[in-house]
Amino acid sequence: MDNTVLVTGGAGFIGQSLVNRLLQDAYCRVILYDNFFTGHQSSSKTDHPSLTVVEGDIRNRESIEQVLRQYRPRLVYHLAALHFIPYCNAHPEETLSVNIVGFQTLLSACREVPVERLVFASTAAVYPIFEEANREDHPVEPVDIYGMSKYFGENLVRRFSADTGTICTVGRFFNAYGPGETNPHVIPEIMEQVKQGNTLKLGNLDPKRDYIYVDDMASALDIIGRKGEVIYEVYNIGSGKEYSVRELVAVVESLVGRPLVISQDKQRMRRVERQHLLADINKIGQQLSWQPSMTINEGLNCTLKAYDIPTLS
Secondary structure, three states, X not given: OOXXXXXXXXXXXHHHHHHHHHOOOOOOEEEEEEOOOOOOOOHHHHOOOOEEEEEOOOOOHHHHHHHHHHHOOOEEEEOOOOOOHHHHHHOHHHHHHHHHHHXXXXXXXXXXXXXXXXXXXXXXXXXOOOOOOEOOOOOOOOOOHHHHHHHHHHHHHHHHHXXXXXXXXXXXXXXXXXXXXXXXXXXXXXXXXXXXXXXXXXXXXXXXXXXXXXXXXXXXXXXXXXXXXXXXXXXXXXXXXOEEHHHHHHHHHHHHOXXXXXXXXXXXXXXXXXXXXXXXXXXXXXXXXXXXXXXHHHHHHHHHHHOOOOOOO
């Protein structure tokens, strides 16, 4: 096997950043597999000589097995999933089909065409409601359909690893943000509204989340894929810091240099909401020497510029 990497969901928000990072390695060949339901192709990537784009659904066994046989990847990153929680809640059958059946389809194909390593994108949504930072050894008790689907996926990959001896690593993603986001989460919503004016209509304002810049997420995935040696391991991928929506708006206000007014929109408010969702990132730091590099101010400043919003720096 040469240094070929398959990224399912590679046209998505995190997938694009990961693919771009992998392509910086002159010896790496990347196979991007996506159905482009929410993801999109970047012209800068499709022209890269080391990138091959394959359009296909993760639930299509024939398609995914053909890709494995043709390109023989050494490493697979499985990012393909439905993960925008309001959409998942409104479409539970589709969510389970893509996130569970689709993942099992990939694992079954990998039994037929073995790979050396597999990295599975899970989520912080597997954790129960908890007031302090979540560690990887904390109890797992998802509270929504998306978290449930990913927890089931963790069990699938654990069994696959035990059966095949494949080095499998689970990354529990906290809230990624940055340029190119493909779902209407809170930070893209703030950006779009700041671009239009100074009054922001937002939902829940006080719950705090761990926001990690997308390039930091990609760097963690890169290190996990290269350095992981344990047959099965789980890592949180977050910033280790949490911010409320009010605090995010305050940071954006300081960066754009103009006052922003928040108008709370009841239609945007979730009826059931965690007050905290924070990552303990000591494990990935100690075992793989990874730390996020972007502060919230730096990350939001880069995001504002990507939206062509003038900032003070």
